[in-house]
Amino acid sequence: xxxxxxxxxxxxxxxxxxxxxxxxxxxxxxxxxxxxxxxxxxxxxxxxxxxxxxxxxxxxxxxxxxxxxxxxxxxxxxxxxxxxxxxxxxxxxxxxxxxxxxxxxxxxxxxxxxxxxxxxxxxxxxxxxxxxxxxxxxxxxxxxxxxxxxxxxxxxxxxxxxxxxxxxxxxxxxxxxxxxxxxxxxxxxxxxxxxxxxxxxxxxxxxxxxxxxxxxxxxxxxxxxxxxxxxxxxxxxxxxxxxxxxxxxxxxxxxxxxxxxxxxxxxxxxxxxxxxxxxxxxxxxxxxxxxxxxxxxxxxxxxxxxxxxxxxxxxxxxxxxxxxxxxxxxxxxxxxxxxxxxxxxxxxxxxxxxxxxxxxxxxxxxxxxxxxxxxxxxxxxxxxxx
Numbered sequence: 476x477x478x479x480x481x482x483x484x485x486x487x488x489x490x491x492x493x494x495x496x497x498x499x500x501x502x503x504x505x506x507x508x509x510x511x512x513x514x515x516x517x518x519x520x521x522x523x524x525x526x527x528x529x530x531x532x533x534x535x536x537x538x539x540x541x542x543x544x545x546x547x548x549x550x551x552x553x554x555x556x557x558x559x560x561x562x563x564x565x566x567x568x569x570x571x572x573x574x575x576x577x578x579x580x581x582x583x584x585x586x587x588x589x590x591x592x593x594x595x596x597x598x599x600x601x602x603x604x605x606x607x608x609x610x611x612x613x614x615x616x617x618x619x620x621x622x623x624x625x626x627x628x629x630x631x632x633x634x635x636x637x638x639x640x641x642x643x644x645x646x647x648x649x650x651x652x653x654x655x656x657x658x659x660x661x662x663x664x665x666x667x668x669x670x671x672x673x674x675x676x677x678x679x680x681x682x683x684x685x686x687x688x689x690x691x692x693x694x695x696x697x698x699x700x701x702x703x704x705x706x707x708x709x710x711x712x713x714x715x716x717x718x719x720x721x722x723x724x725x726x727x728x729x730x731x732x733x734x735x736x737x738x739x740x741x742x743x744x745x746x747x748x749x750x751x752x753x754x755x756x757x758x759x760x761x762x763x764x765x766x767x768x769x770x771x772x773x774x775x776x777x778x779x780x781x782x783x784x785x786x787x788x789x790x791x792x793x794x795x796x797x798x799x800x801x802x803x804x805x806x807x808x809x810x811x812x813x814x815x816x817x818x819x820x821x822x823x824x825x826x827x828x829x830x831x832x833x834x835x836x837x838x839x840x841x842x843x844x845x846x847x848x849x850x851x852x853x854x855x856x857x858x859x860x861x
Contacts, residue, residue, distance in 0.1 A: 480518050493519045498551045499688050500657050535559050538660055540579040543690070543697050546718050550711065551687050567695050568662070579696045582719045583731045584703040589671045592632025596678070598669045601700050602633065604728065605665055606640045608698070609648055611735040612663070620648035625661030627689050629653055629680055633669045653685045656692055664693030668701030668712075675708035683711045690715075781837035786854050 483491075497520045504515040522528040532552075536544055537559040548556035587600020605626065612618045626648055628634050637650045649661065666689050670677050679685065690697055703725065706712040719725050775791035777783035783793070839855030841847035847857065 493522070495519050497523055498684060500654060500684050503654065537561055538694055539691060540693070540695055542580045542722075543693055546715060547687055547691050550714060551683070579693075580719070580722070580724055581697075582699045582701070582703070582716065582725045583728060584725060585671065585700055585728050586702075587671060589669055592630070592636065595632030596630045596669050597632040597636045598667070598671060599636065601667055601669065601671075602636045602640055604732070605637065605667060605700055606644060606646070607732070607735055608665065609641070609646055610644060613646065618663075620646050623662045624648040624665065625656065625659070625663070625692060626650040626665045626667065627653055627656050627692065628667040628669060629678075629685060629689070630669045633667050637667065653689050657688050660692050660694060662694050663696045663698070664689075666690065666697065666699040666701075668699065668706055671702035671705050675705050677706060677709045677712065680706070680712065681709050686711055686715070781855075783854060786852065 495517070497517070501515055501517055501520065504510045506514075509515075516524075523530055532555065534552075534555045534557055536556050539558075539562070541558055541562065544556055544558065548554055583604070585598070585601045585604060587598055587604075589596050589598045591597075609620055609624060609626075612624065613620055618624065626637055628637065628650075629652065631652055634650055634652055641648065641650065648665075668680065670680060690699070703716055707716055716725070773791055775783050775785075775789055775793055777785075778789070778791070778793045783789055837855055839847050839853055839857055842853070842855065842857045847853055847855075
């Protein structure tokens with residue numbers, strides 16, 4: 476017996492009740508010689524598996540979507556698991572959230588190679604693809620990654636890489652190893668298998684108990700990322716991949732990436748209003764440019780100040796009666812319109828002056844000096860009064 480079990484037996488109990496699951500993770504054994512001697516097996520494992528002792532199995536499950544439950548029930552529990560009433564009547568909180576390639580069960584066949592990460596392994600290509608998937612869920616479907624998404628990897632090196640990449644994108648889903656996730660669950664579980672090599676070595680992915688824990692953590696969706704060829708070297712993983720293939724739930728990386736197309740960002744309403752409210756610059760004639768229309772629509776500001784020297788040739792109105800008069804063609808305006816910026820307010824409309832005549836009330840300075848050459852055509856007053 477393991478040394479720890481001797482402690483409660485020292486109290487000489489009359490009965491001993493063992494509760495657990497021998498198909499899930501055992502205690503961690505650091506010493507390989509101790510593991511080889513069988514110390515990685517619990518007392519419950521010895522009684523059930525080695526001695527075929529009697530037991531009562533709880534078969535009702537209250538967590539997983541039926542499609543997620545199907546394979547582990549068949550592979551590890553002799554097809555005995557059944558769905559609770561809450562599963563049969565449960566409505567997904569996001570029925571149209573994910574495409575066919577994303578729910579409720581899918582395997583993405585990745586093409587990147589693994590790399591060493593200290594005493595562990597990581598897979599950069601796989602990690603970046605997972606980050607893109609989480610970004611897609613957040614941007615397109617407004618998911619809260621901390622509340623709805625859990626990411627599981629079998630290697631601590633991949634966990635550290637995923638956490639770092641998520642931080643760079645300001646994303647905060649829970650990322651942990653399989654051992655750290657045992658007993659927990661989430662709406663959407665993403666699994667990173669990491670291993671991808673020419674030797675088809677899968678390391679301790681061969682431990683079916685780790686696999687069983689990983690794929691049974693999701694309530695509504697379990698999306699797995701891994702290299703199909705490498706993982707098929709293990710009989711349990713190969714069985715899982717064959718099951719997914721029979722359900723047409725295996726997607727190639729390029730095919731999967733096409734599903735991560737986010738909707739275009741909506742244009743801000745305020746920006747649209749600004750653009751629509753830009754005053755038309757062509758309403759004012761530009762020096763040397765074409766006239767906006769054939770009629771005078773605005774008052775001459777120089778006439779208001781008493782110094783317009785264009786007279787009837789002016790493209791702007793000289794008083795109320797002058798408004799809407801037809802403009803003579805091929806004339807240049809003496810006022811240059813500014814190219815109004817988007818954020819610059821519209822110029823205020825000037826009040827229309829009530830003009831008693833086409834002449835300004837301002838005295839002509841040239842007439843006062845005796846050298847006005849315009850005579851009666853001059854727009855200035857050649858006398859003390861108009």
